[in-house]
Amino acid sequence: MKIIDKTPLQDKKGIISFTARIRGTLKYGLNWYSELEAQKGVIAKLGRVLERGFVLIRNFTLPNSEIVIPLILIGGGGIHVIYVTNAKGFFEAKGDQWNTISNGRSQPARINYLNRVAKLTHAFQKYLEIHKFKLTIPIESVLIASNPGAQIESLRPVARVVRSDAIRQFADSLLQTPISPSSGRVYDLADHIIDPSLRKEANPAEDYPEDPVSRAQAIFNASNSSKSINPNELGLEFEEDDAPFFQQVDPLNIRATDPAQPFQAQTSLPAKKRIFGMTIAQVAVLAVMLGIELCILIGFGALIYMNQ
Numbered sequence: 001m002k003i004i005d006k007t008p009l010q011d012k013k014g015i016i017s018f019t020a021r022i023r024g025t026l027k028y029g030l031n032w033y034s035e036l037e038a039q040k041g042v043i044a045k046l047g048r049v050l051e052r053g054f055v056l057i058r059n060f061t062l063p064n065s066e067i068v069i070p071l072i073l074i075g076g077g078g079i080h081v082i083y084v085t086n087a088k089g090f091f092e093a094k095g096d097q098w099n100t101i102s103n104g105r106s107q108p109a110r111i112n113y114l115n116r117v118a119k120l121t122h123a124f125q126k127y128l129e130i131h132k133f134k135l136t137i138p139i140e141s142v143l144i145a146s147n148p149g150a151q152i153e154s155l156r157p158v159a160r161v162v163r164s165d166a167i168r169q170f171a172d173s174l175l176q177t178p179i180s181p182s183s184g185r186v187y188d189l190a191d192h193i194i195d196p197s198l199r200k201e202a203n204p205a206e207d208y209p210e211d212p213v214s215r216a217q218a219i220f221n222a223s224n225s226s227k228s229i230n231p232n233e234l235g236l237e238f239e240e241d242d243a244p245f246f247q248q249v250d251p252l253n254i255r256a257t258d259p260a261q262p263f264q265a266q267t268s269l270p271a272k273k274r275i276f277g278m279t280i281a282q283v284a285v286l287a288v289m290l291g292i293e294l295c296i297l298i299g300f301g302a303l304i305y306m307n308q
Contacts, residue, residue: 001051001056003056004058005059006057006059007059016033025289031085034086035070035086036059037086041146042082042167048168050075054174056073057194058071060072067120070083071083075174077177079135079140081121081139082144083144085113085144085145086145086147087113087145089150091145092153093161095156096114096115098114098115114143114157121140124139128193142162144164144170145162148165
């Protein structure tokens with residue numbers, strides 16, 4: 001499996017420094033770094049099964065936006081937009097609802113991961129539509145719970161839900177999917193997604209023949225008759241907990257008059273109160289981290305003073 005790693009804030013060796021970790025936490029939320037680590041474990045498990053003919057694009061930021069698509073897995077049988085969570089506990093995945101279960105009662109979780117991966121899939125599909133990718137191979141939303149402590153009851157969720165002990169089974173199922181384009185075409189598609197300008201020399205409509213429409217496409221397929229989507233009409237407004245993740249960018253309200261123009265998105269969430277350009281929550285996180293660093297420096301100073 002070929003891996004194209006576009007993770008922001010990491011160096012050429014794939015290492016995220018302490019400073020970059022702080023910046024990423026402030027920009028993408030408290031779970032950002034832990035989810036990156038969870039991704040590594042999932043990628044390793046997928047890589048043991050999926051060899052040639054598959055490409056994984058990791059943490060691709062849609063151009064001219066702050067929308068990061070965590071994992072895009074491309075194979076001859078389809079494309080999978082994957083979100084990895086390391087949450088643990090008892091959950092219920094029912095339709096588009098992601099609930100926690102406690103004492104036999106279910107209630108909406110603070111973060112709706114099903115809704116999140118659905119929005120990411122829709123944003124990715126809109127990106128492909130704007131750049132006139134005429135792909136008919138399936139695009140499916142997948143939520144992977146990497147933590148063995150996550151117990152999930154699934155009742156026809158809008159996205160495929162994969163528990164930690166079923167990752168290999170998920171990968172095996174991809175090998176059973178009828179292959180349409182060749183491995184070389186899959187690699188080309190990955191390159192074209194990252195840089196649509198490369199498609200000037202190719203005809204994607206011929207490269208990727210028709211396959212059955214996936215569940216995600218049936219739910220989130222954008223209208224070909226309009227280049228602008230009203231998110232309020234679809235009922236897919238971003239939740240407050242998604243704001244750091246999507247940086248208040250609504251991928252459902254995108255307008256493009258020329259496919260050669262860069263991808264652009266418009267904000268739809270009300271602006272939050274900010275201090276020096278940061279939300280109150282981000283300032284609080286920064287204050288805690290600075291406090292910890294200050295305590296460490298004071299501790300070192302005290303040791304040096306006592307040893308004199």
